[in-house]
Structure formats: C-alpha cells, structure tokens
Amino acid sequence: MAEVKDFTKYLKKLQKKNNDDRDDNPFEALNRDYDWDEDPDIAESGEYDGYPTKGPTYQERIRKHRIAVAIRTVVVIAATALIVAGVYVSWRDKHFTESNITSSVKIADASGAKAINLAGYVLTYSKDGASCIDSSGQQLWNQTYQMQNPTIHTCKDVVAIGDYNGHNIYVANTGGALGEIDTNLPIRDFCVASQGVVAAVLDDKNVTWIYLFDPSGKELASFKTTMQDSGYPVDISISPSGELVCVSYLKADSGKLKTSVAFFNFGDVGQNLADNYASGYDYPDVVVPYVQFMNDSKIFAVADDRLMFFSGKEVPTSQTESLTGDEEIKSVFYSDNYVGVVFVNNTDEGAYRLQIYGETGNLDTTIYFDTEYVDVLFDNGQIIVYGEDEYILYDMKGTEKFRGTFDRAVKVMVPTNVRSKFLLVTERSLDTLELK
Known part of the structure; x- marks a missing residue:
C-alpha cells in the first residue's frame, strides 16, 4: 500500500491551489491531476472509495481491458483457424505436375525376394530369410530361416513370418526380433496383433486348434474346432490390441454350405464368457473366405456375394451389408x-x-x-x-x-x-x- 501521509500532503497542497484558482472541489482536481495508474495500490486499497471521479475507476479500466483482450484473442484465433483451414484445403486439393527421383541407394540384389511396406520401412523376405531396411538403405536386422513358401502377416510395425504346414513362426518389429514360436503342430493359418501376439490355426488330425501365443512362444489361450460342431476355420483375424479374434467357419448343414463368423474375446470381458465366445452370425449358402480387423472396434468380411461390416470393441455386432451379387472381386x-x-x-x-x-x-x-x-x-x-x-x-x-x-x-x-x-x-x- 502507498504511504497515506504523502497522499494527504498532496491533497492539502492541491486543495490550497484550487482555492486560489477556479476549482472549489479538490476531489475533481485530484481525479484530473493525479496519475492513478502510477499508484494502483491506493486505488485498490479502498481508502478513498467515496471520492467522486469524472472518469472510469481503476476496476472499470481493468474490466474493459480484459474484455478488449478477450475480443482480440477471439479474433486472432478465428483468423488463425481460417488461415489453417485455407492451407489445409490447398494442401488437400493440391494437384501435382511433375515427379523426380531425388536420391537412389543400392541395396542387395533382391531378384529372388519379395518386399512389403512395414510401417514406412521395407521388409524383404524369401525362402532363406527376411531383413528390414530403412529409407537410406541401411539394414536394421536380418532373420535367417528355411521355408518352402513363407507367408507374411503384419499389424502396424509388427510382422509374423510362417510357412503353411510348418511349425515355426518368427515375430519381429521394425526394431528387431521379438521371438520365435514353435507350434508343435502343422500351421494352417495365422495372424498377428500390434504387440506381437499371434493367433494360429493348427491341424491335429480330426481336430483343428486355434492357439494364441505371445512372441516368445508362450501359450496364452486355445480352443478346438471340429467339422461336426463349429465347422472348419477358413480364415482368422486378430484385433490390433490382441483381445478379439474373429474366425470364419465353413460347415455343411443339412447338405448345404453355411458360414459362421464368430468373435472371441480374450480380454477382461471375455473372462466371464463361456469359452470366450462373444458373438457370432450365420450366413446360409454363403462362403466367407476373408475376415479382417480394420482397428480394435471395426471388422469387415468378404463373402462370395456381399461385404459385411461389424462394430464393437468387446462384443462385435453386425452393422451393415453390401451386396456384390455375381460380380468378380x-x-x-x-x-x-x-x-x-x-x-x-x-x-x-x-x-x-x-x-x-x-x-x-x-x-x-x-x-x-x-x-x-x-x-x-x-x-x-x-x-x-x-x-x-x-x-x-x-x-x-x-x-x-x-x-x-x-x-x-x-x-x-x-x-x-x-x-x-x-x-x-x-x-x-x-x-x-x-x-x-
């Protein structure tokens, strides 16, 4: 707080001056001559709230200043949003007119190998092994194996490599190997989640097993299927989180084919479900050779006459169907x-x-x-x-x-x-x- 005695001395001096001059009201002169902005402590102290003034009080000035700042802020945000929207639309709708090769690096001769995109990196693989390289051509890792017909499945930056009728699945991401799985039974199909969990369809004579393994080969869960009960698993897909598994079963029902698309939950919700079965849908006279998770809650399936879409992170439900008729996909x-x-x-x-x-x-x-x-x-x-x-x-x-x-x-x-x-x-x- 400012010194009151200094202010009082100033007030008395001002009053004497005004008595000698034209102003009979010292408080009007005070409001006119005293610089309140240089002494905000006095204005906020409340000592002189009763003094009449001609202009706005200190508190009113603060309020108006805050309103002005708020208005300016809104205007700046709106203008920035318009500029960003304009730049985005221009970026989105931009048409290109020319192309150039700006750099080229030599890589090992891959004439006998296949290649895929792995989260922005390049994965090459053959019967003898696989390797991952970055955009500069530098090899990040290499995995050797012997397979007759290696099959690749990916999820984000994770890859699983296996062989039909083989016993080993190699799991890696762009950073390197995550582990090797020995299934002990012949592999019929498999898929992988984003953390390396693998769902594998394994053949055991009259029974077909579906196992879930972690990348190191540890068994997480399993359930069996038979032609008589559920049918034969034609295709399988696992959600990126590794908690949901979708299986397409083909079965002969009263002399006719029928496909069942079933969902199994291996998360917290699935612990309370019988055999982890979450939901399922039957499609008489339809073959569904392909099922796939788009993300953790959206799944689609391709049949010989339609596309089916499902939705749900815990218990998927049928969402829409789009008929394709007899057109060749x-x-x-x-x-x-x-x-x-x-x-x-x-x-x-x-x-x-x-x-x-x-x-x-x-x-x-x-x-x-x-x-x-x-x-x-x-x-x-x-x-x-x-x-x-x-x-x-x-x-x-x-x-x-x-x-x-x-x-x-x-x-x-x-x-x-x-x-x-x-x-x-x-x-x-x-x-x-x-x-x-």
Missing part, C-alpha cells in the same frame, strides 16, 4: 478407416472398378482405372494405385491428382510422412520419388 485392400474392393469391370469406363467403403460400411467413392496394379494404398488422405510401371494418385473423392510412370520396374511403393514423397523398391535400388 479381384482384390481387397484396407486401412484403419477404409476398405477398397477392386472388381473386374471391362467397360469403357475402365478395366477395373475400385469401390471404397468407410469403416461403417458406407460406399464413399468409386474409381475406374486401367492400370495393371500391384497394390492400392490409403495414406495421408490419398489413394495410390500403382503397378510395376506406372502409378496414379487420387484424393479421397476420387479426383485424379497425378499420373506418372516409373523408370524401372517397382516392386513396392512406400508412402512417407510427406504426402508428396515416396520410397520405391526396385530389384537393386531404393529410390526416393518426390512430386511437385
């Missing part, structure tokens, strides 16, 4: 949020028709193209269709943004964090492609 692709189905089209519109569905099963986009494709990617709000010799970029509405050709045959096209930059895996090099 050539390929199925998916991401966390989209499912792409390529049909043989053979019309003037294009040799192929790509139908893109959202996670709820709604048909979002239809694209016609003629490219003899290797893969279809959903990445960074873009759809990339590419083959060994050419590629096409679309936005999510199906508008073509760029079409280009490769200088040499490309095995894998890998998106990067930059939507205009891609890694190209060829037989002997790893190239960086940039669009402008």
Whole structure:
C-alpha cells in the first residue's frame, strides 16, 4: 500500500491551489491531476472509495481491458483457424505436375525376394530369410530361416513370418526380433496383433486348434474346432490390441454350405464368457473366405456375394451389408478407416472398378482405372494405385491428382510422412520419388 501521509500532503497542497484558482472541489482536481495508474495500490486499497471521479475507476479500466483482450484473442484465433483451414484445403486439393527421383541407394540384389511396406520401412523376405531396411538403405536386422513358401502377416510395425504346414513362426518389429514360436503342430493359418501376439490355426488330425501365443512362444489361450460342431476355420483375424479374434467357419448343414463368423474375446470381458465366445452370425449358402480387423472396434468380411461390416470393441455386432451379387472381386485392400474392393469391370469406363467403403460400411467413392496394379494404398488422405510401371494418385473423392510412370520396374511403393514423397523398391535400388 502507498504511504497515506504523502497522499494527504498532496491533497492539502492541491486543495490550497484550487482555492486560489477556479476549482472549489479538490476531489475533481485530484481525479484530473493525479496519475492513478502510477499508484494502483491506493486505488485498490479502498481508502478513498467515496471520492467522486469524472472518469472510469481503476476496476472499470481493468474490466474493459480484459474484455478488449478477450475480443482480440477471439479474433486472432478465428483468423488463425481460417488461415489453417485455407492451407489445409490447398494442401488437400493440391494437384501435382511433375515427379523426380531425388536420391537412389543400392541395396542387395533382391531378384529372388519379395518386399512389403512395414510401417514406412521395407521388409524383404524369401525362402532363406527376411531383413528390414530403412529409407537410406541401411539394414536394421536380418532373420535367417528355411521355408518352402513363407507367408507374411503384419499389424502396424509388427510382422509374423510362417510357412503353411510348418511349425515355426518368427515375430519381429521394425526394431528387431521379438521371438520365435514353435507350434508343435502343422500351421494352417495365422495372424498377428500390434504387440506381437499371434493367433494360429493348427491341424491335429480330426481336430483343428486355434492357439494364441505371445512372441516368445508362450501359450496364452486355445480352443478346438471340429467339422461336426463349429465347422472348419477358413480364415482368422486378430484385433490390433490382441483381445478379439474373429474366425470364419465353413460347415455343411443339412447338405448345404453355411458360414459362421464368430468373435472371441480374450480380454477382461471375455473372462466371464463361456469359452470366450462373444458373438457370432450365420450366413446360409454363403462362403466367407476373408475376415479382417480394420482397428480394435471395426471388422469387415468378404463373402462370395456381399461385404459385411461389424462394430464393437468387446462384443462385435453386425452393422451393415453390401451386396456384390455375381460380380468378380479381384482384390481387397484396407486401412484403419477404409476398405477398397477392386472388381473386374471391362467397360469403357475402365478395366477395373475400385469401390471404397468407410469403416461403417458406407460406399464413399468409386474409381475406374486401367492400370495393371500391384497394390492400392490409403495414406495421408490419398489413394495410390500403382503397378510395376506406372502409378496414379487420387484424393479421397476420387479426383485424379497425378499420373506418372516409373523408370524401372517397382516392386513396392512406400508412402512417407510427406504426402508428396515416396520410397520405391526396385530389384537393386531404393529410390526416393518426390512430386511437385
């Protein structure tokens, strides 16, 4: 608080001056001449609340200042949001006009190997082993094995490598090996979750087992199936969390085929369910050879005449169905949020028709193209269709943004964090492609 005696001395002096001059009210002169901003302690002390003033009080000034600051803040936020929205729309709708190979590094001759995209890295594999390399071509790890026909399944940055009729499954991520699983029984099918949990279909004469293993090979759970009871497991998928397993069973029922899509919960909820069975749906006269988790709560299945979508993190329920009739489905692709189905089209519109569905099963986009494709990617709000010799970029509405050709045959096209930059895996090099 300011010294009251100094203020009083000032007040008396001011009063004497005003008596000699024109002003008979010392308090009016005080309000006019005294700089309250330089002495806020006096204004806040309450000692002189009763003094009449001509202008706003200190508290009113503070209130008006705060209102002004709030208004300016809102205006700045709104302007920033508009600028960001404008930049995003421009970025999203940008069309490219040219492409260049900005760098190229040699890699080991992969003429006898296959390659896939593993969370932005490149995984090459063959009958003799697998290795993972980064964008600079540096090998991160190498795993040797002997397999007749190695099969790869991935989830985010985790990969599981096994062989039909084999006994071993190797689990790794981009950082290195996570473990090896010895199933003891012949492998018929398997899949992997994001932390390395593997669900495997194993053959045991008249009984087919489904086991869950951790990456080191420890058995986590198991249940058996028979043709008489549930049917034969045609396909299997595990959720990224490793808690849900979806199985498509094919069974003969009264001389007719029937498929059952069943969900098993191995999380906390599943502990209270008989045999961990959460839910299931029957499809008479239908074959369902493919089931797949998009994320922890969205699942889709492909039948010979329809697509089925399911939803639920604990107990999945049927969501929607989209009939495909007798049309030939050539390929199925998916991401966390989209499912792409390529049909043989053979019309003037294009040799192929790509139908893109959202996670709820709604048909979002239809694209016609003629490219003899290797893969279809959903990445960074873009759809990339590419083959060994050419590629096409679309936005999510199906508008073509760029079409280009490769200088040499490309095995894998890998998106990067930059939507205009891609890694190209060829037989002997790893190239960086940039669009402008």
